[in-house]
Amino acid sequence: MDKGITGVCFGDVELADNTISKEFLRNENIGLPQMSELEVLRHYKEMSDKNFCVETGMYPLGSCTMKYNPKVNELMASLEGFANLHPLASDEDSQGALELMYKLQEALKVLTGMDAITLQPAAGAHGEFSGMLVIKKYFEVKGENRTKVIVPDSAHGTNPASASMAGFEIIEVKSDDRGQVDINDLKLLLENQGSDIAAIMMTNPNTVGIFEEQVLEISKLMHENGSLLYYDGANLNAIMGYSNPAIMGFDVCHINLHKTFSTPHGGGGPGAGPIGVVEKLKDYLPKPTIEFDGEKYYRNYDLPNSIGKVRSFYGNFGVLVRAYTYILMMGKDLKHATEDAVLNANYLMNKLKDVYDMAYNEKCMHEFVICGEKQKEQGSSTLHIAKRLMDYKIHPPTVYFPLIVHEAIMVEPTESESKERLDNFVEVMLKIAEEIKQNPEMVNSAPHNAPIKKVDETLAARKPDLNYAKK
Ligand SMILES: *Cc1c(COP(=O)(O)O)cnc(C)c1O
Numbered sequence: 242m243d244k245g246i247t248g249v250c251f252g253d254v255e256l257a258d259n260t261i262s263k264e265f266l267r268n269e270n271i272g273l274p275q276m277s278e279l280e281v282l283r284h285y286k287e288m289s290d291k292n293f294c295v296e297t298g299m300y301p302l303g304s305c306t307m308k309y310n311p312k313v314n315e316l317m318a319s320l321e322g323f324a325n326l327h328p329l330a331s332d333e334d335s336q337g338a339l340e341l342m343y344k345l346q347e348a349l350k351v352l353t354g355m356d357a358i359t360l361q362p363a364a365g366a367h368g369e370f371s372g373m374l375v376i377k378k379y380f381e382v383k384g385e386n387r388t389k390v391i392v393p394d395s396a397h398g399t400n401p402a403s404a405s406m407a408g409f410e411i412i413e414v415k416s417d418d419r420g421q422v423d424i425n426d427l428k429l430l431l432e433n434q435g436s437d438i439a440a441i442m443m444t445n446p447n448t449v450g451i452f453e454e455q456v457l458e459i460s461k462l463m464h465e466n467g468s469l470l471y472y473d474g475a476n477l478n479a480i481m482g483y484s485n486p487a488i489m490g491f492d493v494c495h496i497n498l499h500k501t502f503s504t505p506h507g508g509g510g511p512g513a514g515p516i517g518v519v520e521k522l523k524d525y526l527p528k529p530t531i532e533f534d535g536e537k538y539y540r541n542y543d544l545p546n547s548i549g550k551v552r553s554f555y556g557n558f559g560v561l562v563r564a565y566t567y568i569l570m571m572g573k574d575l576k577h578a579t580e581d582a583v584l585n586a587n588y589l590m591n592k593l594k595d596v597y598d599m600a601y602n603e604k605c606m607h608e609f610v611i612c613g614e615k616q617k618e619q620g621s622s623t624l625h626i627a628k629r630l631m632d633y634k635i636h637p638p639t640v641y642f643p644l645i646v647h648e649a650i651m652v653e654p655t656e657s658e659s660k661e662r663l664d665n666f667v668e669v670m671l672k673i674a675e676e677i678k679q680n681p682e683m684v685n686s687a688p689h690n691a692p693i694k695k696v697d698e699t700l701a702a703r704k705p706d707l708n709y710a711k712k
Pocket residue numbers: 304305364365366367397399400444448473475476497512514
């Protein structure tokens with residue numbers, strides 16, 4: 242600690258005696274790493290070289306839509322007027338930013354079919370929570386005491402978590418053998434607990450990559466019961482421009498801008514999870530809303546029934562600029578993104594299905610789920626297959642989700658990958674299947690070529706070692 246090397250020089254700092262109360266004064270050396278500026282840079286560069294991103298290689302992380310993040314998005318977000326605008330600047334001084342937010346809302350209205358949008362929530366899960374609060378408020382104002390929310394057993398974990406955080410009790414509806422909501426089970430729940438049920442939360446296409454064919458019947462049943470429908474929009478990349486949650490009968494939805502709309506994610510964000518609602522829920526949206534009076538864009542705080550603020554300022558503005566840029570650059574080609582995403586997933590599924598068992602033998606949408614039971618019987622497992630992919634410079638797919646599929650491997654190639662990349666993925670997956678037959682031990686001890694070898698995941702989570710010092 243006394244090497245005396247430093248990257249910065251504070252000079253002599255003089256504080257008046259009473260600036261900091263004595264009890265808070267430090268007596269010992271603060272213990273900061275002693276590094277020159279160059280060594281600090283090398284440290285971070287070395288860490289970034291160990292990182293894997295979509296610019297390193299294919300990133301087929303099911304449900305997460307790790308598509309290419311166009312660089313033009315970054316260029317727009319770094320424009321001085323956007324990047325340096327203070328969030329507390331007056332409406333008058335922020336017309337450009339407010340216009341962008343308003344126009345993004347309008348675009349999302351078209352894409353979701355919803356009547357009003359808020360851009361405030363910071364992620365999909367945060368959107369779910371906000372949407373659930375809106376639903377709660379709706380019933381509160383109506384004077385109905387509905388305490389339960391139905392969530393399919395295939396749902397993303399954030400669905401029951403958000404509904405529960407908003408104060409609802411969760412009831413599970415089963416999936417049938419085709420991976421879709423079991424409509425008879427749903428009818429039974431409505432029959433027995435109907436007057437308690439506030440809403441159902443659904444993802445469509447659902448988390449096993451299959452379109453819920455009975456969605457119109459489900460929305461009819463729910464609405465007849467006086468309940469609402471929440472749409473988890475994480476899989477919007479499979480239907481964008483072809484269908485939308487409003488057509489399917491949903492009342493509230495969220496959109497993950499960091500998935501479908503190409504803003505960067507992974508590593509914790511920032512992201513954005515705007516929500517859309519139908520007309521009758523408009524008054525409950527978080528405030529302020531961003532509105533246009535025909536001449537000026539403005540923040541409207543005059544919403545007596547609003548659920549209040551859900552995020553400091555107005556959301557992750559930099560993310561909103563990137564998503565709006567993507568929408569403008571793509572225009573009608575957003576439909577092509579959907580087509581290619583679905584085509585790519587079906588191509589992969591068909592190329593792999595003779596060697597890997599598919600969880601459902603149905604045409605998939607933008608992702609599909611492999612069941613790795615066969616490979617487990619041969620002495621390996623889904624976890625090992627995922628790790629082995631890293632040796633071939635492919636990011637592991639989502640594994641062990643959804644929970645209803647044993648040894649699940651969930652593959653989502655997105656539209657960004659070329660046929661050559663898809664063929665490479667197929668080749669690697671087939672090779673790994675062969676390796677398992679020949680030498681499962683070798684697969685099970687992978688990765689062999691990644692910067693970090695197999696980690697003890699329990700230890701890493703329970704006792705993370707974040708020390709900068711080289712051991
Ligand atoms: C990603 C995802 C979410 C949560 O979204 P975040 O933006 O990560 O909070 C919810 N549901 C599904 C199906 C998802 O894939």
